Amino acid sequence: MPCPDHPSLATIDILTVLRALADPMRLAVVRQLHEQGEATCAELLRNRPKSSMSHHFHVLRDSGILHTRVEGLHHYNSLRRQELDQYFPGLMTSILLTTKES
Amino acid sequence: MPCPDHPSLATIDILTVLRALADPMRLAVVRQLHEQGEATCAELLRNRPKSSMSHHFHVLRDSGILHTRVEGLHHYNSLRRQELDQYFPGLMTSILLTTKES
Numbered sequence: 001m002p003c004p005d006h007p008s009l010a011t012i013d014i015l016t017v018l019r020a021l022a023d024p025m026r027l028a029v030v031r032q033l034h035e036q037g038e039a040t041c042a043e044l045l046r047n048r049p050k051s052s053m054s055h056h057f058h059v060l061r062d063s064g065i066l067h068t069r070v071e072g073l074h075h076y077n078s079l080r081r082q083e084l085d086q087y088f089p090g091l092m093t094s095i096l097l098t099t100k101e102s
Numbered sequence: 103m104p105c106p107d108h109p110s111l112a113t114i115d116i117l118t119v120l121r122a123l124a125d126p127m128r129l130a131v132v133r134q135l136h137e138q139g140e141a142t143c144a145e146l147l148r149n150r151p152k153s154s155m156s157h158h159f160h161v162l163r164d165s166g167i168l169h170t171r172v173e174g175l176h177h178y179n180s181l182r183r184q185e186l187d188q189y190f191p192g193l194m195t196s197i198l199l200t201t202k203e204s
Contacts, residue, residue, distance in 0.1 A: 014200045018124035024117055090196035098116050098190050 004061055004068050009083045012064040017088060020063035021095060026056045030065065030079065034096045038078045106163055106170050111185045114166040119190060122165035123197060128158045132167065132181065136198045140180045 021027055029044050036043070045053055057077070060066035064087075067080050084092050123129055131146055138145070147155055159179070162168035166189075169182050186194050 014197060015124065015126055015129060018120055018129075018197070022117065022120035022124040027117060027120075088196060088200050090192045091200070094190060094192035094196055095116060095120070098193070 003070050006061060006067055006080075007064050009064045009080065009087045012087070014088060014091075016063045017065065017084075017091065020059050020065055023056070023059075025052070026060055027095075029053075029056060029060065029077075031096065033066070033077060033079045034081075034092075038076050041075045041077065044077060105172050108163060108169055108182075109166050111166045111182065111189045114189070116190060116193075118165045119167065119186075119193065122161050122167055125158070125161075127154070128162055129197075131155075131158060131162065131179075133198065135168070135179060135181045136183075136194075140178050143177045143179065146179060 021030065025048065032044060033039055041053070041057065044057075057066065057068070061068060064080060065084065067078050069076050069078075079092070081092060123132065127150065134146060135141055143155070143159065146159075159168065159170070163170060166182060167186065169180050171178050171180075181194070183194060
């Protein structure tokens with residue numbers, strides 16, 4: 001199974017990142033990965049519909065937020081936190097640590 | 103001319119704020135207000151279509167980002183920066199000060 005492509009954060013603008021985060025499902029995935037560190041797609045699916053989650057994974061990956069590594073039959077997902085913090089300082093911290101839940 | 107309603111930031115969640123900011127026109131307005139401090143609707147319009155800008159002003163106001171005060175025939179707009187910083191610490195700073203323009 002090939003590894004998915006990951007864009008360079010240097011090619012991603014703040015609007016793309018904001019658009020990706022401005023969705024309840026995707027924000028929930030980002031929060032789960034922040035807490036869990038790394039998670040398989042199955043772990044992130046929970047009771048969410050697989051087809052729409054596949055779209056959300058694509059959006060998060062294409063916007064430079066999500067990294068997916070393939071090991072055997074499993075996809076392991078994590079946040080590209082270090083790079084995000086480098087290119088958008090403070091953004092993920094402010095969103096993840098907000099006391100105002102959505 | 104009555105003053106528009108402004109929601110309490112206590113009732114606004116991070117998702118609403120992200121959705122409001124995840125638009126090129128609205129992000130441009132927010133950036134202009136950050137630089138200018140206060141601006142009339144006419145100053146913010148520039149060559150943008152009035153009808154769509156009216157919608158964008160509504161979205162920014164309803165999401166707690168924009169404050170509008172009415173003085174005579176003019177509407178003066180500004181960011182609710184202090185309240186935003188209180189409820190979403192670091193969010194506006196990270197978005198406004200990012201070196202990666204959209």
